[in-house]
Amino acid sequence: MAKDPVRVLVTGAAGQIGYAIVPMIARGAMLGPEQPVILHMLDIEPAAESLNGVKMELIDAAFPLLRGVVATTDIQEACKGVNIAVMVGGFPRKEGMERKDVMSKNVSIYKAQASALEKNAAADVKVLVVANPANTNALILKEFAPSIPEKNITCLTRLDHNRALGQISEKLNVHVGDVKNVIIWGNHSSTQYPDVNHATVTVNGGDKPVRELVANDQWLNTEFITTVQQRGAAIIKARKLSSALSAASSACDHIRDWVLGTPKGSWVSMGVYSDGSYGIQPGLVYSFPVTCEKGQWSIVQGLKIDEFSRGKLDATAQELIEEKSLAHSCLN
Numbered sequence: 001m002a003k004d005p006v007r008v009l010v011t012g013a014a015g016q017i018g019y020a021i022v023p024m025i026a027r028g029a030m031l032g033p034e035q036p037v038i039l040h041m042l043d044i045e046p047a048a049e050s051l052n053g054v055k056m057e058l059i060d061a062a063f064p065l066l067r068g069v070v071a072t073t074d075i076q077e078a079c080k081g082v083n084i085a086v087m088v089g090g091f092p093r094k095e096g097m098e099r100k101d102v103m104s105k106n107v108s109i110y111k112a113q114a115s116a117l118e119k120n121a122a123a124d125v126k127v128l129v130v131a132n133p134a135n136t137n138a139l140i141l142k143e144f145a146p147s148i149p150e151k152n153i154t155c156l157t158r159l160d161h162n163r164a165l166g167q168i169s170e171k172l173n174v175h176v177g178d179v180k181n182v183i184i185w186g187n188h189s190s191t192q193y194p195d196v197n198h199a200t201v202t203v204n205g206g207d208k209p210v211r212e213l214v215a216n217d218q219w220l221n222t223e224f225i226t227t228v229q230q231r232g233a234a235i236i237k238a239r240k241l242s243s244a245l246s247a248a249s250s251a252c253d254h255i256r257d258w259v260l261g262t263p264k265g266s267w268v269s270m271g272v273y274s275d276g277s278y279g280i281q282p283g284l285v286y287s288f289p290v291t292c293e294k295g296q297w298s299i300v301q302g303l304k305i306d307e308f309s310r311g312k313l314d315a316t317a318q319e320l321i322e323e324k325s326l327a328h329s330c331l332n
């Protein structure tokens, strides 16, 4: 039997990530090759004409899975009945800025859009916040949309996760698809902790620890970590624009695994509302290792955290505590 279409909202759809992600969604990269979709695209008034151009291109691309396009500058209309909301709308940082430098502009957008989502979206809407500062924007959205279950509001750290997989694959000269179970802990910022202590590579049908294969703790504990932490800044320096195709692709990965499930034996990183796991205080949106099944994520429990990692987990939590109070002061 033909499946009913799923309504997917992309905010900031006339921007860079928007332009990269809408064809991916319309081709099935987010919800699978059998799932029809209706795209809801939101942008602001000055971008209305450009947004309409994106709609024209979507029609011209004749995607068989695409069953409709709503392109609007009206937030209420954009949110009507959406099942998935990918929140990209906002302002990107420029060279020399930290992601929290776009805080005051972006958190107020998330406060305003929270109530529109709450009022208009499907009751079980799954929300992914991409715009920076992603964890704190997601937290603000959660606080101002109290009727959306907290488990349904997440932020993107899958890009950092994929960057970590990419660095290991390059170092070991192995296929990236054979590397798994890296972890991004904490904030999508330069304090995030990319952790390879539980990561493995499939070699001759068996899983071998990344630490054993790399055999260079000095590199893993220094350069590897800073490369992943600073990758967003390196892309901005090179392109003069922040990452877009990799962000769009990772956002599709995030939703796909959340909805369709993570492969057996592997986990991914997602920014989720903390429940106190690993000693991270509740009340923060923090990136954890998660597995997903039947549309629900759960934090992987029981991983051993050594002293080096403990310090890093706590430092990025501390930054999120500070961002949270800065965000609240921007909203007052």
Ligand SMILES: NC(=O)c1ccc[n+]([C@@H]2O[C@H](COP(=O)([O-])OP(=O)(O)OC[C@H]3O[C@@H](n4cnc5c(N)ncnc54)[C@H](O)[C@@H]3O)[C@@H](O)[C@H]2O)c1
Residues within 6 Å of the ligand: 011, 012, 013, 014, 015, 016, 017, 018, 042, 043, 044, 047, 088, 089, 090, 091, 092, 093, 109, 129, 130, 131, 132, 133, 134, 156, 157, 159, 160, 188, 242, 243, 244, 247
């Ligand atoms: N979490 C991540 O891994 C990650 C990765 C890359 C980029 N980002 C962030 O994603 C965001 C978007 O990046 P981009 O490169 O696409 O930027 P962009 O400037 O190209 O596009 C952003 C779009 O959002 C629109 N917009 C602004 N205010 C809006 C509002 N109130 N409602 C709806 N739309 C609005 C703008 O008009 C623009 O079209 C930035 O904040 C960037 O820092 C996050």
Ligand SMILES: O=C(O)C[C@H](O)C(=O)O
Residues within 6 Å of the ligand: 092, 093, 099, 132, 159, 231, 232, 233, 235, 242, 243
């Ligand atoms: O670094 C940025 O500002 C953009 C994005 O968050 C990224 O990680 O590429």
